Amino acid sequence: MKNKSKILIAVVLCIMIILMVVAKVKVNNTYKDFQVKTKDLSSNQYSYVDHTLKISPEKSFVKGKIYYAKLKVDSERNTLFPLNKLVLYRGKENQPSKFIDVPTINGKKTTKLKKGNNTVVIYTGTPTKQNTLYLVENPKVGKYIKYRVNFE
Structure with missing residues (x-):
């Protein structure tokens, strides 16, 4: 047994x-083949997202306990803003924050972009130490490009 x-x-x-x-x-x-590249993106540069959107940083600021980022978005057609591709990096000790609230696009709370130029304001809670905004692009499976947004 x-x-x-x-x-x-x-x-x-x-x-x-x-x-x-x-x-x-x-x-x-x-x-x-997993790969993550990091690139800097300043206000005089654009990043293409989904081959139809050009995103350029305009400014970021903290008002009260809220972090705001204002972006210029040029859209080739009417589409939805890819909020899931933006994260607020809070340093190595903290998990990045996703922007889960509805952004303000052209003065209205919506996720719909119109064809042409759009002004987008996204926001989240105030970062404790660091407030670096990243735009994350996923051009192919397993390939990511992290754009570190430099506001001037």
Whole structure:
């Protein structure tokens, strides 16, 4: 009886080790071409998002306990503003903040961009130490470009 339980434990351990190796190989294959580049973006430059939007930083400021960022967005067509591609970096100790509230676009609370030039104001809670805005682009699967937005 003791031999059977030892054999059963050994078989279960072997199966678990095989499953862990298979999972590790799968993760390595999934992320083998994963790449993140960081570029600076200043107010006289544009970043293309989704090949239809040009985003340029205008200014950022803190008013009360709210961090605001004002962006110029040039849209080739009527579309939705990609709020999920912007994060507020708060330093290594804190998780970046997503902008989850509805932005102000051309003076109205909406996510809809009109064709042509748009002024977008996004906001979130005040950062504790650092307030660096990043625009994250995902041109291909596993490829990311982080634009560090430099307001002047």
